[in-house]
Amino acid sequence: xxxxxxxxxxxxxxxxxxxxxxxxxxxxxxxxxxxxxxxxxxxxxxxxxxxxxxxxxxxxxxxxxxxxxxxxxxxxxxxxxxxxxxxxxxxxxxxxxxxxxxxxxxxxxxxxxxxxxxxxxxxxxxxxxxxxxxxxxxxxxxxxxxxxxxxxxxxxx
Numbered sequence: 149x150x151x152x153x154x155x156x157x158x159x160x161x162x163x164x165x166x167x168x169x170x171x172x173x174x175x176x177x178x179x180x181x182x183x184x185x186x187x188x189x190x191x192x193x194x195x196x197x198x199x200x201x202x203x204x205x206x207x208x209x210x211x212x213x214x215x216x217x218x219x220x221x222x223x224x225x226x227x228x229x230x231x232x233x234x235x236x237x238x239x240x241x242x243x244x245x246x247x248x249x250x251x252x253x254x255x256x257x258x259x260x261x262x263x264x265x266x267x268x269x270x271x272x273x274x275x276x277x278x279x280x281x282x283x284x285x286x287x288x289x290x291x292x293x294x295x296x297x298x299x300x301x302x303x304x305x
Contacts, residue, residue, distance in 0.1 A: 197234020206251030
């Protein structure tokens with residue numbers, strides 16, 4: 149894929165939409181193009197958060213290890229970014245990302261990602277919106293799951 153194609157694909161990612169094409173070209177140039185086959189892991193829960201990934205093609209699952217086993221918490225689609233939480237919060241990976249089809253992605257190093265945020269503060273607002281939307285969705289799912297799991301009170305005689 150040509151650099152200009154990668155720049156065009158980055159523009160389709162909501163958090164990068166307002167960034168100047170020249171800056172996106174630099175981001176694409178300094179990022180690594182990575183490929184994963186169906187079933188391969190992009191990163192594991194607990195790994196060092198050293199990069200974010202922009203999915204250019206393909207799909208993946210976001211999986212979390214729990215005492216009851218691994219659970220799928222979300223789908224990753226084209227034009228999504230994953231791995232940014234570990235960078236922003238300076239923590240280890242909060243989930244495992246596993247390819248459910250062949251995936252093409254740009255791997256953006258922590259250093260370049262944070263530099264982009266400092267150069268484009270409006271990008272931080274867009275990231276907050278994405279994260280707030282994820283939190284809202286997760287809260288709704290958790291509320292629904294807990295309301296189904298809570299037994300109804302039994303009448304007392």
